Each structure stands twice: as structure tokens, then as C-alpha cells.
Amino acid sequence: MKLAFIVGRNAYFKFYGPVIEAALQRGWEVECWLRLAKSSKGPKAYLNPTLNDVPTFRYGSVKVRRYVEKHDCLELIAESSINAVVSIHHKHFYFSEPTPNCRFVTLQHGLDGFVVAAPNSLASSDLLCFYTPFWIEWAASYYAASEQCNPQQFRCLLQNKIVYTGFPQLDVISQIDPATVRRRWDIPLEQPVVLLLPITLANKPGAWPRFFAARGRLQQTIELVIGGILDWNLIGQYRSWSTGGWNDHSLTEAIRRFCDHNGAYLIAKGRLKDPIRPHLLAAADKALYDDSYYPATVLEAMSIADLCIHFYSTAALEAAYAGVYGLCVHRPSPRVKARAEAPIYHQLWRTNWPGSAYNYEGVNRWMTIPQVITELPGMSLADFQLDSEARVKYLTKYVGPADGNASQRVLDAISERVEQ
Missing domain, CATH: 3.40.50.2000 (Glycogen Phosphorylase B;)
Incomplete structure (x- = not known):
């Protein structure tokens, strides 16, 4: 199995770190695609990812590639024969073209994924890893209140795409x-x-x-x-x-x-x-x-x-x-x-x-x-x-449960989706 993680900011390693570690422990190949910033100015320039930001993992190392534009990730998929791409954003955030041999996986990160994404955009991903069932209900209420989609339509859009994994980034707490x-x-x-x-x-x-x-x-x-x-x-x-x-x-x-x-x-x-x-x-x-x-x-x-x-x-x-x-x-x-x-x-x-x-x-x-x-x-x-x-x-x-295994549940879901 070969995974790629899209790293638009260095802070994304907070979300991805435990999942990457768990994948390396399984012997999977892992790549990190770091955004090459066009500018080093602005209040958030410190979040531009560099090679020095790539963590040291206990179970192996990752291959690093760079991209400039979001759409470049589509070319990286073709170049690297990736089985699944993991992001905290939905697929259409990067590109809309189909990728029949590569699954696109979105990890929930608080409310942000719902607030910045329309329902159809969220549904563009092949797999959505939410913390708990509460969040699908909250998102349905949010989209209904903002007049984007009624709850029934929203649930139909995401049918067979959701898996409840818990909060992967918190797996690391047990190791501190x-x-x-x-x-x-x-x-x-x-x-x-x-x-x-x-x-x-x-x-x-x-x-x-x-x-x-x-x-x-x-x-x-x-x-x-x-x-x-x-x-x-x-x-x-x-x-x-x-x-x-x-x-x-x-x-x-x-x-x-x-x-x-x-x-x-x-x-x-x-x-x-x-x-x-x-x-x-x-x-x-x-x-x-x-x-x-x-x-x-x-x-x-x-x-x-x-x-x-x-x-x-x-x-x-x-x-x-x-x-x-x-x-x-x-x-x-x-x-x-x-x-x-x-x-x-x-x-x-x-x-x-x-x-x-x-x-x-x-x-x-x-x-x-x-x-x-x-x-x-x-x-x-x-x-x-x-x-x-x-x-x-x-x-x-x-x-979700505080058992340190949310990342494993994410990987199990990815493996199952790739094999379908």
C-alpha cells in the first residue's frame, strides 16, 4: 500500500503525524507532498512547509515531493502510483478530475472542513473520516441552517463515504x-x-x-x-x-x-x-x-x-x-x-x-x-x-474512544476502500 499526504502547511503534520507513523509501522510506503509557497511574506508565512518541518518517525522515513499549485497534485498521483491520497481538505479543493486508481481520503479537522466546503464538494472525496456520528448530524444542521442542503439530501450525498474513526491526531498523547x-x-x-x-x-x-x-x-x-x-x-x-x-x-x-x-x-x-x-x-x-x-x-x-x-x-x-x-x-x-x-x-x-x-x-x-x-x-x-x-x-x-487507535481505524478504512 502506498499513501500520500498533502501538506499545505507545516501545521498539518499535527493531523497527519500519527496516521503516517501507523502506516510506516505496517510497512506501507508513505509520501508527503509539501506545498512550495510563492511568497515568504504575510502573517501566516511561518506555516509554509519546508523539508526541516518533516518530522522524524520511529518506524521509517517518508519520501518528499513538492507542488506549487493545487492542481499539481493530480500530476503527482500519476507519477507516483499512489493508492490513496490523504488530506484535511476534500478532493475538489485540489482538482475535479477523476482518479480511478487512487482513492481520495479526507480527515476531519474540527469544524473547518464543513464551514469552508459546500456539501457537493465534501462529497467529492471517496472516503470521509469523521470523529463520531455527532458530526454528521451537526453538519446536516449547519448546511440546512445556511440553506445549502436539507439534511436528507446531505446524508444521501455522503452515503457509503463516511467512517467513524475517532480523532487520529490525539493518538500521540499516549506516547508523550x-x-x-x-x-x-x-x-x-x-x-x-x-x-x-x-x-x-x-x-x-x-x-x-x-x-x-x-x-x-x-x-x-x-x-x-x-x-x-x-x-x-x-x-x-x-x-x-x-x-x-x-x-x-x-x-x-x-x-x-x-x-x-x-x-x-x-x-x-x-x-x-x-x-x-x-x-x-x-x-x-x-x-x-x-x-x-x-x-x-x-x-x-x-x-x-x-x-x-x-x-x-x-x-x-x-x-x-x-x-x-x-x-x-x-x-x-x-x-x-x-x-x-x-x-x-x-x-x-x-x-x-x-x-x-x-x-x-x-x-x-x-x-x-x-x-x-x-x-x-x-x-x-x-x-x-x-x-x-x-x-x-x-x-x-x-x-471517539481514547484508545490511541484512531489512526489504525483510518488505515483499515483506507485499505478496505482501495480493495473495493
């Missing part, structure tokens, strides 16, 4: 040694750890990010008035934030006070496209970026965390898998208008409904920014205790 991570980062073995995935403010549209980033009541009031010229709802909704001094600085201070109150070590994990802000750098005990994508730095940090604080991140799923309690902090839509005007996927996904991915009793909880600022400093880590039975139910619904 928490004690080794702590020693490498010089964190005492017994000290509790709080992992913070900071709120994203850079390059966001609308007035709210500038308003929230402002320090001090005067500067916040100025930003509130400026933003109110374009959206008068901003003043009505956030005047109390200005008078209360609720901003990015006070949020950071509240999280730091919570850590001090509980004797916890604070790790801030950022991304280069939105650099960790100076006041958070000063408050955190350690600041990290993506030093590695396989194993992913964020998963190494998760392996030693007692609590993960985030802002509607799919890290909620990763935390539950890793056995870490999650705290989701609500952040307004950047444009800050009525909720009905927010993107449909926000309305269906970014919720605090009991039992939702971000507010599941015994696994995670949901708080507003004002609540975090005013309440969190006095809380205890004991208020964020994971319940093992609730975790199993959460994983069953959203993630």
Missing part, C-alpha cells in the same frame, strides 16, 4: 511522557499547571478587539466611542466593561491571581500569527509557540496540565481526551452585532447550552470574561475536577 516534558521545561513534578490558549485579537475585524485590548478606563472609553460610530450597539453592550475596567490586561491579571491562589504554574501557548502580548509574557511562567507539530507542542503542554483555559478552541476536545478539565471563556464575535448576525456556525457551535462541547458537566464549563475577571481569582482548582464517567460520555459524543 509528562515527566519528560516537565523536566525539559523545568517545571516541578508536583506543581499544578494551568494551560492558557490566549484570546485572539490580532488581525480581527470590527471594533471590539481594539476596545478589549485598550488598557485603562479612559482608553477603553475612547475606543468605545470610536467603535460606536460604526456600530451603536457597541456602546450599549460594553459601557459596563469600560467602567468596570474589564479588558485584556485585567483578564490576564485575574488568571495570574488564580494561579497564585492555587500554587499553579501558568503556561501561555500562542501562535506566531497572533504573538503573545507583552503583559501576558510578563504574567506567564512560560510562554510557548509551536516548536513542533509532531508531537504538537500544545499536546505536550496538555499532557501536564490540570486546567486548560481557552476561547472556543477545539482544544476543548483535546483536553477531554487528555484528561484535562476545560474552561471555555466566551468571547464576542469580532464584529459585535446581534447574535442573529453572527456566522451560522458560531450560532450552532459557540454555545453554552448544557451538554454542548464547551459546557459539559464534569468535563468543562463556560464563563464570560467579566465572570473570569471577578470570580476566577477566588476559585480553587478543586472547582475544576474532571468526572471520569462524564468524560467517557463526552468522548463518545464528540471525539
